[in-house]
Amino acid sequence: MTSENHQLDSAPVIGILAEFDGPEALKTAAAGLRATGYTRYEAFSPYPVHGIDAVLDRKRTILPKLVLLGGFGGCLVALLLQWWTNAVDYPYWISGKPLFSLPANIPVTFELIILFGALAAFGGGLVLSNLPEFYHPLSGCASFRQGTTDAFFLAVEVADPQFDEVGTTDLLRFLGAKAAEVYHRPQTRRDIPGALKAGAVLLLALALAPPLWIATYRYAPKSLPRIHPILDMDFQPKYLPQQYSPLFADTRDMRPPVAGVVAVDAPLGDLHLLAGEIDGKPAKTFPMPVTSEIMKRGQQRYGIYCATCHGLAGDGDGITSQLAFQREEPKWVRPLSLHSASVVEQPVGQLFKTVSDGVRAMPSYRVQIPVEDRWAILLYVRALQRSQNATITDVPEGLRKHLGAGTN
Amino acid sequence: MSVLPLDDNMTQAPTRRARLVLGQADCASVTETVCAIVERRRPPAAWYVAFVISVAATGMFFVSIGYLIATGVGVLGNNAPVFWAWPIVNFVFWIGIGHAGTLISAILFLFRQRWRTGINRFAEAMTIFAVVCAGVFPAIHVGRAWVIYWLAPYPNQMSLWPNFRSPLLWDVFAVSTYGTVSLLFWYLGMIPDLATLRDRATTSWRRLLYGLFAVGWRGSASQWHRFEWAYLLLAALATPLVLSVHSVVSFDFAVAQVPGWHSTIFPPYFVAGAIFSGCAMVVMLAVPARSLFGLKSLITMRHLDNMNRLILGTSLLVGYAYGIEWFMAWYSGNPYEMFAHLNRALGPYAWAYWTMVACNVLVPQLFWLQTVRTSTWLMWPIAVLVNVGMWMERFVIIVASLGREYLPSGWGMYRPTVVDVMMLAGSFGLFFTLFLLFCRYLPMVAMAEVKGVLSHHNGNSDNP
Numbered sequence: 108m109t110s111e112n113h114q115l116d117s118a119p120v121i122g123i124l125a126e127f128d129g130p131e132a133l134k135t136a137a138a139g140l141r142a143t144g145y146t147r148y149e150a151f152s153p154y155p156v157h158g159i160d161a162v163l164d165r166k167r168t169i170l171p172k173l174v175l176l177g178g179f180g181g182c183l184v185a186l187l188l189q190w191w192t193n194a195v196d197y198p199y200w201i202s203g204k205p206l207f208s209l210p211a212n213i214p215v216t217f218e219l220i221i222l223f224g225a226l227a228a229f230g231g232g233l234v235l236s237n238l239p240e241f242y243h244p245l246s247g248c249a250s251f252r253q254g255t256t257d258a259f260f261l262a263v264e265v266a267d268p269q270f271d272e273v274g275t276t277d278l279l280r281f282l283g284a285k286a287a288e289v290y291h292r293p294q295t296r297r298d299i300p301g302a303l304k305a306g307a308v309l310l311l312a313l314a315l316a317p318p319l320w321i322a323t324y325r326y327a328p329k330s331l332p333r334i335h336p337i338l339d340m341d342f343q344p345k346y347l348p349q350q351y352s353p354l355f356a357d358t359r360d361m362r363p364p365v366a367g368v369v370a371v372d373a374p375l376g377d378l379h380l381l382a383g384e385i386d387g388k389p390a391k392t393f394p395m396p397v398t399s400e401i402m403k404r405g406q407q408r409y410g411i412y413c414a415t416c417h418g419l420a421g422d423g424d425g426i427t428s429q430l431a432f433q434r435e436e437p438k439w440v441r442p443l444s445l446h447s448a449s450v451v452e453q454p455v456g457q458l459f460k461t462v463s464d465g466v467r468a469m470p471s472y473r474v475q476i477p478v479e480d481r482w483a484i485l486l487y488v489r490a491l492q493r494s495q496n497a498t499i500t501d502v503p504e505g506l507r508k509h510l511g512a513g514t515n
Numbered sequence: 516m517s518v519l520p521l522d523d524n525m526t527q528a529p530t531r532r533a534r535l536v537l538g539q540a541d542c543a544s545v546t547e548t549v550c551a552i553v554e555r556r557r558p559p560a561a562w563y564v565a566f567v568i569s570v571a572a573t574g575m576f577f578v579s580i581g582y583l584i585a586t587g588v589g590v591l592g593n594n595a596p597v598f599w600a601w602p603i604v605n606f607v608f609w610i611g612i613g614h615a616g617t618l619i620s621a622i623l624f625l626f627r628q629r630w631r632t633g634i635n636r637f638a639e640a641m642t643i644f645a646v647v648c649a650g651v652f653p654a655i656h657v658g659r660a661w662v663i664y665w666l667a668p669y670p671n672q673m674s675l676w677p678n679f680r681s682p683l684l685w686d687v688f689a690v691s692t693y694g695t696v697s698l699l700f701w702y703l704g705m706i707p708d709l710a711t712l713r714d715r716a717t718t719s720w721r722r723l724l725y726g727l728f729a730v731g732w733r734g735s736a737s738q739w740h741r742f743e744w745a746y747l748l749l750a751a752l753a754t755p756l757v758l759s760v761h762s763v764v765s766f767d768f769a770v771a772q773v774p775g776w777h778s779t780i781f782p783p784y785f786v787a788g789a790i791f792s793g794c795a796m797v798v799m800l801a802v803p804a805r806s807l808f809g810l811k812s813l814i815t816m817r818h819l820d821n822m823n824r825l826i827l828g829t830s831l832l833v834g835y836a837y838g839i840e841w842f843m844a845w846y847s848g849n850p851y852e853m854f855a856h857l858n859r860a861l862g863p864y865a866w867a868y869w870t871m872v873a874c875n876v877l878v879p880q881l882f883w884l885q886t887v888r889t890s891t892w893l894m895w896p897i898a899v900l901v902n903v904g905m906w907m908e909r910f911v912i913i914v915a916s917l918g919r920e921y922l923p924s925g926w927g928m929y930r931p932t933v934v935d936v937m938m939l940a941g942s943f944g945l946f947f948t949l950f951l952l953f954c955r956y957l958p959m960v961a962m963a964e965v966k967g968v969l970s971h972h973n974g975n976s977d978n979p
Contacts, residue, residue, distance in 0.1 A: 232745030
């Protein structure tokens with residue numbers, strides 16, 4: 108008996124602790140206690156004493172059944188998870204494989220059976236042993252602490268109907284106990300230091316601050332863009348068109364083609380016909396002889412491609428334009444009248460470029476209209492321009508008399 | 516009948532059980548031997564030297580990971596066509612190391628191999644630390660490591676779910692289950708020993724911390740009853756699990772159609788290789804640990820001898836697998852498969868292939884000699900070479916196969932960068948750091964289990 112226990116002699120008795128020599132002595136004594144009719148006692152040993160369960164008449168634990176349940180649970184969860192996610196909620200085809208097929212689901216199902224079974228074994232093992240249990244009345248006994256090293260104990264609780272301080276001690280000694288001591292309820296308990304508790308509470312409170320701050324920041328309205336902590340590939344170290352680059356003398360990141368380079372779609376051949384150019388300048392003449400067939404062809408093509416916007420007479424009042432104004436399309440710009448001085452004065456080669464490449468809102472017609480037709484259309488446009496800006500001298504003399512005098 | 520001397524368990528005496536613990540051991544001395552390592556004021560000087568080196572390597576590991584994440588996967592040598600490369604080689608290597616720990620703790624437990632009690636605790640610790648090292652590599656080589664949680668099936672605002680028909684996802688489940696179950700198994704077995712440390716504690720910090728993790732264990736008969744059932748059930752669950760983990764890892768390769776990967780032999784071949792390399796790691800760790808911490812009576816020469824026999828046996832299995840791969844390549848009549856194997860043996864990575872064959876098949880044959888099996892000075896370098904060979908095996912499988920697939924226009928050579936090398940070395944640093952901390956602060960030998968087998972000493976009792 109230790110001095111620690113002497114001081115506590117006045118405290119209420121809660122049991123008797125008896126130490127035995129080894130596993131066999133422990134079993135014999137436990138059998139003796141049971142034969143005498145004791146019911147509230149427990150054996151303690153540094154390693155499992157096989158056979159003591161039978162002596163103590165303990166029922167087999169339900170742990171194996173819990174593990175079986177865990178395994179079934181894991182199986183069910185795994186199958187439902189794989190079926191619902193891949194076949195129902197988010198079905199997608201991969202190499203024509205079925206959305207739900209057992210062979211592909213075996214590995215994950217197997218792993219979850221094991222995982223849930225193992226969690227049941229571990230958690231069930233602890234809970235069924237009433238663990239964690241950080242306080243035990245016997246932990247106050249200094250000798251009891253030897254129990255996890257090499258000592259074998261029987262502890263009889265005061266709650267046992269047969270309990271008697273003297274009688275039970277004698278019985279235990281009779282059953283072979285090396286030592287038997289009455290133990291009392293400890294009056295002082297070694298508590299966790301107050302500073303440690305306060306520190307833990309403070310740490311917990313502080314730990315809440317960052318997630319709270321993040322949550323507030325995420326959901327509160329903000330006038331500035333939110334912090335972008337992970338950039339992914341939003342900002343890449345690369346050159347985009349029209350940027351500054353210190354690598355070149357002209358500080359442009361876009362490089363002009365090397366001398367002699369020919370663009371993929373560059374006109375090759377008669378530049379007058381294909382590009383409307385003569386010696387690099389816009390041509391003032393047509394590349395083909397002007398005939399009435401070409402003029403008629405031009406009129407017809409003009410009606411198809413141009414009149415919808417420019418109008419049948421080239422005034423910029425085509426049906427598309429009229430409709431756009433009727434609908435008050437905010438972005439619509441009335442096409443320039445083909446009779447305005449700025450258009451009339453352009454060389455025909457320049458007009459050819461406009462038809463081929465487009466200008467301002469007008470798209471390119473290079474693809475839709477073959478090159479000969481473009482020239483034919485321009486021929487018709489020239490005729491239209493002449494008709495709208497004609498003077499009396501343009502009219503053959505024999506026909507002038509049909510027109511009212513003084514008309515242009 | 517002659518009585519075996521107390522300090523010999525190597526003598527082959529068919530009528531007598533070999534001693535599991537040497538010397539005049541009893542419960543108190545076992546406790547004293549194991550707890551003294553944790554309770555001594557200062558560990559041996561060698562511990563400090565090893566710890567400083569390991570922590571430095573761990574620092575390098577995390578610095579290179581930080582550099583990788585901040586810069587991008589371009590800092591590694593991974594590039595077309597070898598996108599898996601070293602990170603996955605390291606992953607498979609480390610996962611394999613872990614397998615021996617589970618073999619010793621679970622499979623040998625089910626087979627009632629009581630000698631395992633001397634080495635199971637630290638072999639299990641080795642498993643957990645190896646899984647930690649393994650888990651890092653797939654996570655950091657995905658490119659955007661900060662969204663690695665997308666691998667988990669959780670309801671998300673993108674309304675997406677992972678693809679459960681992919682071996683890569685099976686791998687996520689297999690490895691995370693393996694890590695979890697190994698940790699539970701290790702911790703459950705350690706609870707009684709943590710209680711011993713708690714009850715022997717002389718400072719309140721020790722009492723608090725060991726007490727916290729001992730969760731109030733008192734060693735009552737009802738606790739032992741549940742403990743033994745839980746331990747047995749976990750062993751029964753861990754046994755098929757460990758066989759499944761490297762099988763699933765092998766599916767990452769075998770389910771793909773890369774020549775040299777698409778093979779039905781992969782699951783058993785990978786499991787055998789994993790146990791092979793793991794046993795070598797056990798020897799690598801046990802030889803210095805038992806002499807440094809005075810555990811020669813608990814981790815006896817017979818334990819090492821048994822591990823070396825396991826290494827020899829699994830080496831034969833692995834060698835057989837190498838041979839049968841050639842047979843299958845030839846017998847399949849598939850020119851790509853045959854080319855993949857010729858390329859391994861004669862191509863640009865032939866040096867790796869022949870290193871692998873030499874280290875994994877030829878060198879372990881030395882273990883046929885008992886003098887080699889029982890000499891720590893010989894077994895240690897052999898164990899190191901086995902691990903070199905097993906790392907090479909994964910390198911050959913991954914890099915040599917990916918580098919030369921079907922179309923020659925898609926061929927390419929892989930070259931590691933400095934960051935690759937730093938990461939491999941750093942992962943060893945992390946592994947040894949964790950192991951050294953374990954040696955210093957946790958019971959390295961399963962005391963309660965060793966106490967349970969002490970009764971074998973009289974040679975006649977098989978604890979009923």
